[in-house]
Amino acid sequence: MPDVGIYVATVYGGALDVAEQIAPLFESAGYGVEIHETPTLEKLVDPRPDLALFCISTTGRGDYPGNFTGLSSALEQQRPSLQGLQYALIAMGDSSYEESFCGAGRKLDELLTALGASRVSERLEVDASETPMADDAALPWAEQWLEAHS
């Protein structure tokens, strides 16, 4: 059975809610799913999931939420090779923050790619100003991805 690890970065719980809404879609498609509410490098690479799905919001001015800094700091400081890791990424933010819109998701995406991981679909960016219920954008995106990869 293929497995997906869902790595959550959240302050107010919205990204966790998205993860919890998406998980059953993957389960119905035959994936084993594990949601990581406190992501670490170990949980990303040992063992490596068949797909790593990041549900990541932004705080401060383009900053990672606190629950995610264990993983982001390890990636930034240790710079492990992520060759062979396949990932997808849902970035949540608010366009009223202008130049730091989805800043955490965007910089994570860049970092993962720089470390050798491969993104398997377009990054989804959810703008809270336009789509207050992030599920409205995230669920169709996940359904489409599953359809394309079934």
Ligand SMILES: Cc1cc2nc3c(=O)[nH]c(=O)nc-3n(C[C@H](O)[C@H](O)[C@H](O)COP(=O)(O)O)c2cc1C
């Ligand atoms: C203090 C604070 C700072 C924020 N900073 C940014 C930001 O720099 N860029 C951005 O796109 N969104 C920013 N946001 C918006 C959140 O990322 C957005 O509302 C998101 O949906 C929250 O997700 P969460 O419930 O998982 O924390 C900020 C929100 C707050 C409350």
